[in-house]
Amino acid sequence: MLTLPEYPWESLAPYRRTAQAHPGGICDLSIGTPVDDTPELIQRALADAANAHGYPTTHGTPALREAIAGWFGRRRGVPGLDPQAVIPTVGSKEFIAWLPLLLGIGPGDVVVRPTVAYPTYDIGALLVGAEAVAADSLDELDAATRARVRLVWTNSPGNPTGRVAPAAELRAVVDQARALGAVVAGDECYAELGWEQWDHPGSGTPCILAPEVSGGDHTGLLSVYSLSKQSNLAGYRAAFAAGDPAIVANLVNSRKHAGMIVPAPVQAAMTVALQDDAHVAAQKDRYRARRALLKDALAAAGLVVDHSEAGLYLWTRDGDRDGARDGSPAGPGTPPAPTPEDSWALVGRLAEQGILAGPGTFYGAAGNGYARVAITATDEAVARAAERLHALR
Numbered sequence: 001m002l003t004l005p006e007y008p009w010e011s012l013a014p015y016r017r018t019a020q021a022h023p024g025g026i027c028d029l030s031i032g033t034p035v036d037d038t039p040e041l042i043q044r045a046l047a048d049a050a051n052a053h054g055y056p057t058t059h060g061t062p063a064l065r066e067a068i069a070g071w072f073g074r075r076r077g078v079p080g081l082d083p084q085a086v087i088p089t090v091g092s093k094e095f096i097a098w099l100p101l102l103l104g105i106g107p108g109d110v111v112v113r114p115t116v117a118y119p120t121y122d123i124g125a126l127l128v129g130a131e132a133v134a135a136d137s138l139d140e141l142d143a144a145t146r147a148r149v150r151l152v153w154t155n156s157p158g159n160p161t162g163r164v165a166p167a168a169e170l171r172a173v174v175d176q177a178r179a180l181g182a183v184v185a186g187d188e189c190y191a192e193l194g195w196e197q198w199d200h201p202g203s204g205t206p207c208i209l210a211p212e213v214s215g216g217d218h219t220g221l222l223s224v225y226s227l228s229k230q231s232n233l234a235g236y237r238a239a240f241a242a243g244d245p246a247i248v249a250n251l252v253n254s255r256k257h258a259g260m261i262v263p264a265p266v267q268a269a270m271t272v273a274l275q276d277d278a279h280v281a282a283q284k285d286r287y288r289a290r291r292a293l294l295k296d297a298l299a300a301a302g303l304v305v306d307h308s309e310a311g312l313y314l315w316t317r318d319g320d321r322d323g324a325r326d327g328s329p330a331g332p333g334t335p336p337a338p339t340p341e342d343s344w345a346l347v348g349r350l351a352e353q354g355i356l357a358g359p360g361t362f363y364g365a366a367g368n369g370y371a372r373v374a375i376t377a378t379d380e381a382v383a384r385a386a387e388r389l390h391a392l393r
Contacts, residue, residue, distance in 0.1 A: 022354025027385035032374035049268035056264035091237035092226040157310030160372040190311035297386035338369025
């Protein structure tokens with residue numbers, strides 16, 4: 001029997017109780033689930049397709065695949081994507097967890113994921129008996145490990161850090177992986193939520209399939225995307241992957257056998273969502289205002305926000321602690337390297353103010369010292385959290 005680690009968010013329970021005991025109630029900024037309404041046009045599309053008496057198509061309806069291809073061209077700088085090279089998925093998390101299995105990865109193989117990363121990359125490797133290795137560049141691996149690499153995950157914009165990888169950095173990963181015969185899967189679920197330098201027309205975050213990264217060749221590449229964030233569809237489990245036509249064809253066949261199919265009404269709703277940019281812009285405006293309020297409040301509380309130039313989180317640490325380091329000795333006068341206890345201490349301080357955040361330790365050792373603060377709470381909850389943070393100083 002395969003035994004997986006305990007789901008990490010369960011360990012937040014005592015901190016949740018502390019935050020709930022605050023006289024003003026809890027401001028939950030931890031998991032980051034969308035709280036705003038699903039846009040009416042998407043709800044209507046779901047309802048209109050509710051008479052779904054037949055089995056849906058695993059590969060997705062032609063209309064959905066055309067909408068996905070059009071979205072990549074319009075929003076992600078990927079022209080001419082073949083609709084055959086697209087597949088809808090039951091959310092992005094299941095695809096991330098099961099991709100190693102569907103690619104035939106197994107014991108002795110290596111799955112590479114970023115040093116600060118969503119835990120599901122490791123779970124996907126664990127499910128097939130492969131080895132998960134944390135690295136931001138294949139140059140960090142010794143020759144023996146490099147030879148066993150079968151899958152490389154990139155995550156830009158990153159969860160939890162919000163860091164955006166430049167196109168040149170992604171291209172280097174692609175070139176190295178191709179030399180090894182490995183697949184590169186880009187987890188790009190926060191692509192529409194760029195801030196600061198990425199918050200202007202024509203300055204979208206780089207896509208793994210874009211010509212400046214892929215060289216115009218999608219061989220060995222997959223882009224993974226979710227509508228949970230941009231369209232408030234977390235409850236629909238609406239996501240998709242696109243890229244190498246040969247890999248996608250194999251994934252379609254495998255998922256047919258396994259019964260991994262997006263329900264027909266959800267496919268109809270996804271089609272409408274992907275063809276409408278107005279609701280995405282409106283939702284981004286909401287998040288932009290919440291982000292600005294929380295970021296200013298964190299600074300007022302003496303906390304530092306690193307990266308966070310995209311996505312739905314503020315990657316936060318104590319202002320009198322050093323950021324995560326690679327384990328090299330500290331120089332004279334340099335604060336000691338952060339520990340897991342530093343993350344939990346920060347989460348505890350916030351919980352005492354009725355604010356629940358996620359500890360950076362959930363995302364690997366490089367997350368020590370950090371807390372992940374979500375900007376997805378209601379306007380009222382964000383305002384209350386900001387007020388408490390100002391008082392914390």
